[in-house]
Amino acid sequence: MASADKLINTDVPEKDVFAFHFLQSLSNLRKQNPFDTPDQKNYRVRKIKKAAYVSMARAAGGSSRLWSRALLRRADKDDNKIVRFSRRKWKISSKRRRSNQRAPVVEEAAERLRNLVPGGGGMETSKLMEETAHYIKCLSMQVKVMQCLVDGLSPK
Amino acid sequence: MGGESNEGGEMGFKHGDDESGGISRVGITSMPLYAKADPFFSSADWDPVVNAAAAGFSSSHYHPSMAMDNPGMSCFSHYQPGSVSGFAADMPASLLPFGDCGGGQIGHFLGSDKKGERLIRAGESSHEDHHQVSDDAVLGASPVGKRRLPEAESQWNKKAVEEFQEDPQRGNDQSQKKHKNDQSKETVNKESSQSEEAPKENYIHMRARRGQATNSHSLAERVRREKISERMRLLQELVPGCNKITGKAVMLDEIINYVQSLQQQVEFLSMKLATVNPEINIDIDRILAKDLLQSRDRNTPTLGLNPFAGFQGNIPNLSATTNPQYNPLPQTTLESELQNLYQMGFVSNPSTMSSFSPNGRLKPEL
Numbered sequence: 001m002a003s004a005d006k007l008i009n010t011d012v013p014e015k016d017v018f019a020f021h022f023l024q025s026l027s028n029l030r031k032q033n034p035f036d037t038p039d040q041k042n043y044r045v046r047k048i049k050k051a052a053y054v055s056m057a058r059a060a061g062g063s064s065r066l067w068s069r070a071l072l073r074r075a076d077k078d079d080n081k082i083v084r085f086s087r088r089k090w091k092i093s094s095k096r097r098r099s100n101q102r103a104p105v106v107e108e109a110a111e112r113l114r115n116l117v118p119g120g121g122g123m124e125t126s127k128l129m130e131e132t133a134h135y136i137k138c139l140s141m142q143v144k145v146m147q148c149l150v151d152g153l154s155p156k
Numbered sequence: 157m158g159g160e161s162n163e164g165g166e167m168g169f170k171h172g173d174d175e176s177g178g179i180s181r182v183g184i185t186s187m188p189l190y191a192k193a194d195p196f197f198s199s200a201d202w203d204p205v206v207n208a209a210a211a212g213f214s215s216s217h218y219h220p221s222m223a224m225d226n227p228g229m230s231c232f233s234h235y236q237p238g239s240v241s242g243f244a245a246d247m248p249a250s251l252l253p254f255g256d257c258g259g260g261q262i263g264h265f266l267g268s269d270k271k272g273e274r275l276i277r278a279g280e281s282s283h284e285d286h287h288q289v290s291d292d293a294v295l296g297a298s299p300v301g302k303r304r305l306p307e308a309e310s311q312w313n314k315k316a317v318e319e320f321q322e323d324p325q326r327g328n329d330q331s332q333k334k335h336k337n338d339q340s341k342e343t344v345n346k347e348s349s350q351s352e353e354a355p356k357e358n359y360i361h362m363r364a365r366r367g368q369a370t371n372s373h374s375l376a377e378r379v380r381r382e383k384i385s386e387r388m389r390l391l392q393e394l395v396p397g398c399n400k401i402t403g404k405a406v407m408l409d410e411i412i413n414y415v416q417s418l419q420q421q422v423e424f425l426s427m428k429l430a431t432v433n434p435e436i437n438i439d440i441d442r443i444l445a446k447d448l449l450q451s452r453d454r455n456t457p458t459l460g461l462n463p464f465a466g467f468q469g470n471i472p473n474l475s476a477t478t479n480p481q482y483n484p485l486p487q488t489t490l491e492s493e494l495q496n497l498y499q500m501g502f503v504s505n506p507s508t509m510s511s512f513s514p515n516g517r518l519k520p521e522l
Contacts, residue, residue, distance in 0.1 A: 026429075041430060041431075044430040045423075045426055045427050045430045047430075048426040048427075048429050048430050049422060049423055049426040051426075052422055052425075052426055053422070105405040106404045106405060106408060109405055109408035109409060109412065110408065112412050113411065113412055113415070116412060116419070117415070124380075125380075125384050126380060126383035126384045126386075129384060129387030129388060129390070129391055130387050132391060132415065133387065133390050133391050133394055135415070136391070136395065136411075136414065136415060136418065137394060139415070139418040139419070139422065140418060142422060143418055143421045143422060143425065146421075146425035146426070146429065147425060149425075149429060150425055150428045150429060150432070153429070153432045
């Protein structure tokens with residue numbers, strides 16, 4: 001996504017980009033796993049959820065963003081597991097926080113936010129805020145796309 | 157005030173001498189070692205020199221100025237080790253309160269403000285004639301020396317030195333115990349930067365007014381807080397219902413809740429999609445077409461930026477043919493578009509590329 005690379009700050013690609021990526025990964029999913037047996041529902045849900053996240057990460061600019069890079073790396077790493085978000089350098093950040101005695105409430109909340117945003121474990125707080133802003137934008141966009149899909153499919 | 161952009165230790169002293177020439181320089185350059193070696197030495201040494209000056213010992217004109225400078229230099233050499241780093245950077249901006257305090261301190265140190273200022277002015281302001289300087293210094297110094305007894309004077313000096321050492325912790329911003337002051341000041345700064353989003357000039361002015369918290373750590377800390385609050389503002393616009401909230405903690409809680417709710421929504425929607433997934437076979441293309449048509453109405457120019465050249469080129473066909481009824485023609489075009497995308501090296505998903513042979517296998521499943 002060369003276009004997303006050049007976007008400044010927290011601009012986000014349009015909705016159709018997300019829709020395109022998501023539908024693409026859904027069709028991939030269907031190709032790989034035909035989903036014929038209904039007892040695989042949990043597995044299917046996990047797969048679709050992962051497809052949603054991965055397609056969102058791809059639509060949001062591939063590896064240009066920290067959170068999308070972390071998400072894609074994680075998704076490549078455990079292809080058969082649920083998408084979990086790593087907290088790689090958590091110890092460093094907590095040690096730094098403790099040593100400097102920063103505002104404890106904000107840092108604690110930021111610590112919780114680090115667990116939510118993928119790849120947030122190694123981020124500084126200001127960078128974490130920026131990535132969170134972008135992540136929120138992309139996530140809401142993805143939710144819109146998925147809602148649109150569900151609405152379009154459910155009347156059938 | 158004379159030497160303004162000099163090091164912190166000599167500031168208050170420089171305040172005292174207005175455009176002073178060689179005499180005050182002698183005092184400056186000679187005194188710090190002298191006074192730093194023993195802080196009480198100068199104050200203890202003060203009385204004999206003044207007494208000697210009062211007694212007419214003014215043949216070498218440097219002595220009175222040094223006698224003038226003794227209290228001042230002993231004062232400022234006390235806090236000089238504490239306030240070395242980063243002090244010189246903001247010196248011209250932070251001159252005024254600092255210099256005032258320094259002058260007040262000198263005057264206070266000498267007992268009475270007027271007398272102290274008069275002493276210093278007399279000792280150092282007129283530097284064109286050295287003899288006159290020494291005479292003025294003697295004249296100015298003599299009432300102080302005469303008014304107090306020598307032992308009382310030395311006690312007074314020590315008391316004043318201690319008072320000066322305690323004084324910065326109370327009110328003034330100059331201190332040798334910087335760390336305590338920095339912590340309290342950082343809290344104050346945090347409150348102020350939280351309440352008012354200071355523009356750049358105001359920010360600098362705030363720093364200048366305080367004058368103290370300018371070492372590299374607190375500067376970096378302040379920059380970091382600025383960045384965080386700026387990003388928080390950015391986040392505040394994104395999260396609905398976050399505009400009315402003041403206070404970072406509550407706002408962050410709200411942001412966390414929002415992210416969590418979005419993630420739960422994704423999970424819920426993927427669950428829903430999983431239930432409808434078996435009969436999704438043809439509908440995906442329909443929805444894709446619909447989505448693209450809906451979104452294409454708003455953002456035609458932004459699509460031009462995307463690398464989907466073949467993708468957007470075929471969309472007018474779709475919108476022309478498939479919007480009223482979903483006939484099988486657009487599906488085949490979409491298939492070919494997807495294949496085109498894969499073939500043109502859609503590099504952002506190498507994993508699917510590797511597990512996916514584009515030509516043969518996509519078509520029967522769509």
